[in-house]
Amino acid sequence: MAHQGSSYLDSLLNLESVRKSLVRQEDSIIFSLIERAKYPINSALYEDDDDKISKDDPPAHSSASLFHFFIRESEALQAKAGRYTSPEENAFFPDNLPSPLLPPPDHTPVLHSPGASININEKILNLYLKTLLPLIAADGDNGNYAATAASDLNCLQTLSRRIHFGKFVAEVKFRDAPEDYTPAIRAKDREALMKLLTFESVEEMIKKRVEKKAMIFGQDVDLKENDSNSNYKVDPSIVSKLYGEWVIPLTKSVQVEYLLRRLD
Numbered sequence: 028m029a030h031q032g033s034s035y036l037d038s039l040l041n042l043e044s045v046r047k048s049l050v051r052q053e054d055s056i057i058f059s060l061i062e063r064a065k066y067p068i069n070s071a072l073y074e075d076d077d078d079k080i081s082k083d084d085p086p087a088h089s090s091a092s093l094f095h096f097f098i099r100e101s102e103a104l105q106a107k108a109g110r111y112t113s114p115e116e117n118a119f120f121p122d123n124l125p126s127p128l129l130p131p132p133d134h135t136p137v138l139h140s141p142g143a144s145i146n147i148n149e150k151i152l153n154l155y156l157k158t159l160l161p162l163i164a165a166d167g168d169n170g171n172y173a174a175t176a177a178s179d180l181n182c183l184q185t186l187s188r189r190i191h192f193g194k195f196v197a198e199v200k201f202r203d204a205p206e207d208y209t210p211a212i213r214a215k216d217r218e219a220l221m222k223l224l225t226f227e228s229v230e231e232m233i234k235k236r237v238e239k240k241a242m243i244f245g246q247d248v249d250l251k252e253n254d255s256n257s258n259y260k261v262d263p264s265i266v267s268k269l270y271g272e273w274v275i276p277l278t279k280s281v282q283v284e285y286l287l288r289r290l291d
């Protein structure tokens with residue numbers, strides 16, 4: 028069996044610890060959505076417009092929206108600071124990123140390398156812009172584009188990290204029961220893998236919990252007694268729907284794709 032004689036790091040990797048991290052990541056996702064909901068949709072930020080961006084800029088951005096420019100340049104800076112040397116991080120524009128200034132940390136990799144590079148950020152970006160943003164941001168334009176883009180980047184990074192965490196979940200599940208997963212992997216049977224890795228009761232709990240968290244995190248807090256505040260900053264049912272329809276299914280699809288490469 029692979030990974031026998033496991034290191035100290037490996038011993039920290041179990042389903043409980045991975046799930047605990049997913050629970051904590053819910054907080055980051057919900058807070059990032061609450062922050063984005065502070066700004067109106069600010070559509071001009073996302074429109075391709077060559078005139079808006081100076082031609083003197085380095086030609087790093089083929090797409091000329093201020094949003095794309097902001098994400099690319101932010102990722103380039105974060106790449107230099109070493110963000111993408113972490114196996115938990117995936118860039119939205121991974122091509123031509125600058126090298127990290129410092130050598131990467133000398134950790135034994137936890138993930139099996141063929142699946143470690145799975146990156147579905149293009150899908151996440153599309154979903155975010157086309158489906159999620161219109162649900163959480165009010166109509167309008169307040170011209171606050173840079174702050175809005177910074178807030179978008181935070182939402183995208185928290186969502187991306189959670190969804191790609193499926194690689195770690197899959198690795199743990201495989202290590203816990205290689206004899207269950209191996210036949211389905213060899214048969215390239217996506218449906219069987221999906222069935223093996225799915226825990227419906229866990230999913231139901233998550234959807235309820237994120238709805239409750241959105242209620243608690245998204246209410247105005249004052250010092251009056253008995254305040255029954257139902258004016259939430261992000262609609263809790265949208266957060267639950269986000270998880271049920273996109274976050275969980277995408278995390279599972281990352282798990283399936285990772286497992287399919289687990290024996291390569």
Ligand SMILES: C=C(O[C@@H]1C=C(C(=O)O)C=C[C@H]1O)C(=O)O
Nearest residue numbers: 196224225226227229230275278
């Ligand atoms: C992440 C897991 O795998 C699956 C996906 C889940 C999710 O994305 O939240 C929850 C339960 C499982 O169906 C897990 O088992 O914890």
